[in-house]
Amino acid sequence: MSNEKQAVKEITPQAEDFSKWYLDVIKKADLMSYSPVRGCIVFKPDGYEIWENCQRELDRRFKETGHRNAYFPLFIPESFFQKEKEHVEGFNPELPWVTEAGGEKLEERLAIRPTSETMIGHMYAEWINSYRDLPLLINQWANVVRWEKRTLPFLRTSEFLWQEGHTAHEDEADARRETLQMLDVYTDFVENVLAIPVIKGQKTPSEKFAGAVDTYSIEAMMKDGKAVQAGTSHYMGTNFAVAFDIKYLNRENKHEFAHTTSWGVSTRLIGALIMVHGDDRGLVMPPKVAPTQVIMIPIGPPKTREQVVGRIDELFAELKKAGVRVRVDDRDQSPGWKFNEHEMRGVPIRVELGPRDMEAGQVVLVSRVTGEKKTVAQADFVSEVQALLEQIHTDMYEKAKTFLHEHITPIDTLDEFRTLLENKGGFGLAGWCGSAACEEHVKEQTKGTSRNIPFEPAVRKETCFVCGEAAKHTVVWGRSY
Amino acid sequence: MSNEKQAVKEITPQAEDFSKWYLDVIKKADLMSYSPVRGCIVFKPDGYEIWENCQRELDRRFKETGHRNAYFPLFIPESFFQKEKEHVEGFNPELPWVTEAGGEKLEERLAIRPTSETMIGHMYAEWINSYRDLPLLINQWANVVRWEKRTLPFLRTSEFLWQEGHTAHEDEADARRETLQMLDVYTDFVENVLAIPVIKGQKTPSEKFAGAVDTYSIEAMMKDGKAVQAGTSHYMGTNFAVAFDIKYLNRENKHEFAHTTSWGVSTRLIGALIMVHGDDRGLVMPPKVAPTQVIMIPIGPPKTREQVVGRIDELFAELKKAGVRVRVDDRDQSPGWKFNEHEMRGVPIRVELGPRDMEAGQVVLVSRVTGEKKTVAQADFVSEVQALLEQIHTDMYEKAKTFLHEHITPIDTLDEFRTLLENKGGFGLAGWCGSAACEEHVKEQTKGTSRNIPFEPAVRKETCFVCGEAAKHTVVWGRSY
CATH class of the missing domain: 3.40.50.800 (Anticodon-binding domain)
Structure with a gap:
């Protein structure tokens, strides 16, 4: 690219308009271009190289924990989505459909994969017969598409790049161990490579993955106080095994359903590291993934x-x-x-x-x-x-950690939370009774949502900050990207 | 996978039915599974790891020659294909179309990329302004889709994985230098990593890439004597620059069209290395890409x-x-x-x-x-x-080279070629007058096609083996996958 074009121009100060700062910075630092396809960006060499550096670090960790890579088709037959009820409801509104190919109308529409549980479930049913085939530990590096209404470069694009791990296990204990192990792998990667401190915890039922029994996440805080879900790991129970008939002959020679997991991180991490570390002079790249160190x-x-x-x-x-x-x-x-x-x-x-x-x-x-x-x-x-x-890595991590801790505020009422969001910003730490109605009320009143139920909250709250009933959990609340 | 399932069973001998041998071997060696989507396969871990090992070797060579990776959208608006006439004619019959997304009918149909010249041409027009922006040397690792009528695992699948390099240059000389440099990179990789000897040469006009001025290829010979095009490199002239308005201000401050190239290899190389090296006992993996050495x-x-x-x-x-x-x-x-x-x-x-x-x-x-x-x-x-x-690498390469040389037969008439294909098999080396009509006649009569015009033919022929006129080129002919 010509030097002339890339001359440093004014960058909108973060305090003035954080969104504009973000868009200024990613364009001026030459990380991406808008493409002619709605919601799809081009990852330019400096933007893509951040992802390549992430891939190398993640892939090593996946292999060290016994996983191998494979590749499954981009297209998913429509009937596959019908097999898991929650899954289809969650993803149907966002699917692009191929209806014609090779000059002919297709008999069955093909979705472009938004995630591959269904295709992989179908294949696992074919591959798994005996307990000797388990655990089956596979990861895929791929592009996926979700036709989002509102998009934002890196953080939410119609097509994005990610990895999706899919594993099958003999029993719940082993599958749950895997689910949490991969959450730990993500935590290690995001903290020790991207220098982003995260809050590890479990998603509330209304925020979990469509089709999962339990979803765990790591949540990061951007410099405007909003959250980015930096990685998720799901325990599926036997939901997908039942839907796709993933059965195996157990050690007692009886047929049982496998327990499955899935876990993923995506190119949204590029957006996250920019919003966590950047300042009014531009990007601040974590040394371990910086294209130029x-x-x-x-x-x-x-x-x-x-x-x-x-x-x-x-x-x-x-x-x-x-x-x-x-x-x-x-x-x-x-x-x-x-x-x-x-x-x-x-x-x-x-x-x-x-x-x-x-x-x-x-x-x-x-x-x-x-x-x-x-x-x-x-x-x-x-x-x-x-x-x-x-x-520099340590300085960046410590700086971000201080910012995160300074912006987690224990709160007791919805009013306090509203005031927090409108002034200081950041996350609220509050008790929650466990009802979806209270969660929904928070969303309506504040546009904030539950981020996760942290494994190690700074304080524990005894009452729900919405209804005042006894709290079942202490939850992190915030607005998110 | 369970050991029981993978027990060694009979493999059809190559001499009995080479196609069946191939399908037996790739299934039994657990490299792939058929997917429920027509013509799409699943790359199982051992199959995918061959590709990962290829990627690592190729990526290093691309970077050493000054290229950087980027990522462009999967979707290509229909209007983009209309801009280069030969290109649209070449690819239109094979495109899958997204017509609905996010619950709505799209205003313009989106093709799934069969190759990215058009999208990248559009972006390059935006990025390139001055001679200082050139050469622009970019590669993309991606999935592409061509809705093929006849498919064969690895060698011809509806969706496949590949890399596509796309470069833009100030003038013809620099673009042609790049085109041939990348052909050399491919030759080095295929011979010194995959242990497959190849014939380097130029495609005839009827066999060149849709939209290219000149296409170069490396051609490999399978053990059944058929050809696999192992890699191609194209000089586009200003065809795509004119179609997409890729103009730059030259050193004399005048606007000029850039000269572009593209070059690619794909997962069909996995099929090629199996068919070149395998024997009646199964696969023979080249050590440098073998998942298990x-x-x-x-x-x-x-x-x-x-x-x-x-x-x-x-x-x-x-x-x-x-x-x-x-x-x-x-x-x-x-x-x-x-x-x-x-x-x-x-x-x-x-x-x-x-x-x-x-x-x-x-x-x-x-x-x-x-x-x-x-x-x-x-x-x-x-x-x-x-x-x-x-x-072992050297042994495999020498063995394949001996086989290749023993199966290139100088021929003088179409009858000789027909006899060759029906008996010994392999490639014929024959003079060609340069007319498309003679080429078409060969195809009709023998199902063989021109593979390429080798840079260094073993012998030179003076007359066209079809019409008997003076030969313009000595050409390698054969049946191909």
């Missing part, structure tokens, strides 16, 4: 330029060899212009090298997240960069 | 079992640490049963360890391709395995 910029007068760039190339080669994703910006623009440009793109470390640094055998590292400059010996360059990348 | 099998009486398995576990850990894809088969079945099973699955190396090997501090390696046994010291285990994997 280090940008090297020569400074000083033109006459020293050749010598400086020569040394930069040597240092570049050292970093590259060490596996760091590094680039050199030796374009003609001024250093100041470049500083702004790469700050806007969220590059974790800027390396400056000028003639005086050359003489002193040193180099300057600047952290995107704190802005701190550190002068280090060129001899220690690689190890200093690696240490600073780790430090 | 080494299978370790304990032998000897039950009383020594524990000790043997203990030592196998140690050797397993050494191999694993060295990055070898290794598994241990310590199930209850007999060694003989296991030997057959893993031969059928095409595992390149079988490792046998029994009590006598334990005493002698040795271990037995068996090559899947030659069947040769080699006894090596346990101390040299890792390096011996690595060397044998390399050797």
Whole structure:
């Protein structure tokens, strides 16, 4: 893309209009383009590379926990959706339908998959016969489509990229163990790779996946106080096994239904990491998924330029060899212009090298997240960069964690919650009696919803903040993307 | 999958019915399942992992040649196909159409992408303004759909997985350089990773990609003598640039159309490597993409079992640490049963360890391709395995190359070609005058087609084998998948 086009322009301040800030930033940092198809975006190279880096980290974790990848068809026959009642009700309104193909009208309409429980359920019924076939631990990397009414780049697009794990087990205990294990895998990934602290917990019945017995989620808080569901893991019980006849001969030689799970994260994580870490100067990329981890910029007068760039190339080669994703910006623009440009793109470390640094055998590292400059010996360059990348990850995680904790407010009444949302924002922590009616009332009154029932709430509440009855659970409430 | 289900059964001999052999093998080796959607298969873990291994090798080569990945929408508006006349004629008959979505009839039908020149052309017109934006070098990993009438697992499926590179350049020379560079990348990959020798050349006009100026291909020969087009690279000229208005301001500040290319390989390569290397005992997997490179099998009486398995576990850990894809088969079945099973699955190396090997501090390696046994010291285990994997790759490549060369027959008349196809099989090398009529005649008479005009034909022919006029090119002819 031309440098001219990408010159840093004004970014709307977050405090002025957070949504506009978000749209400004993702366009200016060249992560995406709108496509001519409603609600579908193009993932440009820097946007897509964030996803590739996420994939590599996740895929390793899936394989380490015994899963293998497979690939199932994009098309799902209409009749498949009819087999699980809650599932069809949940997804039917969002399906695109192929009705013609190869010049002919199809006998049965084909949906574009919004998720693959039905297709995979059908195949598992064919593959699973005996307890020896279990557990069956499979993951799929795929595109899925949900024809959403309101879309927002990365966070909610008609077509998106994700992974969906689908497993089948002998009994409830093993399936539940898997469900929570994958929630832990997601937590580890989102916290330790994306530097996003999350709240782990269980979804209320009205918010669970269509067809699941129990849904668990990790919830993250954006800088505007709204929630993003960063990952979900579902225990399906035997719902899909009954619907698709996934039966196996157990150790006592009797037929039993398998217990299944599914779990997924998607490209919405890209939106989440932007909204959690970004600031008024632009993106702040978590080092472990940043497409460019280090940008090297020569400074000083033109006459020293050749010598400086020569040394930069040597240092570049050292970093590259060490596996760091590094680039050199030796374009003609001024250093100041470049500083702004790469700050806007969220590059974790800027390396400056000028003639005086050359003489002193040193180099300057600047952290995107704190802005701190550190002068280090060129001899220690690689190890200093690696240490600073780790430090930046920790700084970002701690900063986000402080923000999250400062924005979880214990509340006792619906009025308090409304006031919270209209002023400080963030999540409310409140008791809930367990009734869907009270949940619905919160939604109507505040546009906030239950995010999840956290495993470890900061405080426990004794009464429902809506009806005042005894609380069954302490729940995190908030508005969400 | 249960062991019982996967027990080695009869595989139809290749000489008896090659198609049946192929279908037997891919089912028994558990690479795929038929899906309930016409012409779509499920890539089971062992099948999908071949593709993952291909992806890793290809992706590295794409990035080393300066390309970056991106992702474009699955849906393509109908009007986009109308913009390039040859393109729409080529692909229209195979398109599936989404006509309804989110409960409403769409105003414009959306095709499921059969390839993405049109969508990417539209986006490139938006992204490219100046010569500084060029070359634009992008690749996409994606699923695509072509509603084929006759399908065959891996080789021709309605939905398949592939990569499609799309690049834009300042001028013809640079675009042509890219087109041939990517053909070389494919050649390197297919020969040095999949161990499949190929014939590099240019497609005749009637066989080129719909919308291309020139199409180049690498053609491989299956064991039944039929061809598989293993990869293609297209120089589009300014056809798509004109259709989608991809213009840039050149170095003289004038508007010019960009020159574009596209190039792709797909999961049909999985079918090709099976048909090139497999034998009557089953698959023979090229070591560099084999899901399992080494299978370790304990032998000897039950009383020594524990000790043997203990030592196998140690050797397993050494191999694993060295990055070898290794598994241990310590199930209850007999060694003989296991030997057959893993031969059928095409595992390149079988490792046998029994009590006598334990005493002698040795271990037995068996090559899947030659069947040769080699006894090596346990101390040299890792390096011996690595060397044998390399050797097996070379053995497979040389074997396939000999077969290919033995089955390319210079021919002078159509009768000779017909006789060739009906008896020995393979490719005919013959002169061609350059007329589409002669090509069409060959097809009608023999069901063979021009595969490509090889860059380096073994012999050059002076007259057209159809009409007897002076030959413009020496062409490879054959039947193909």
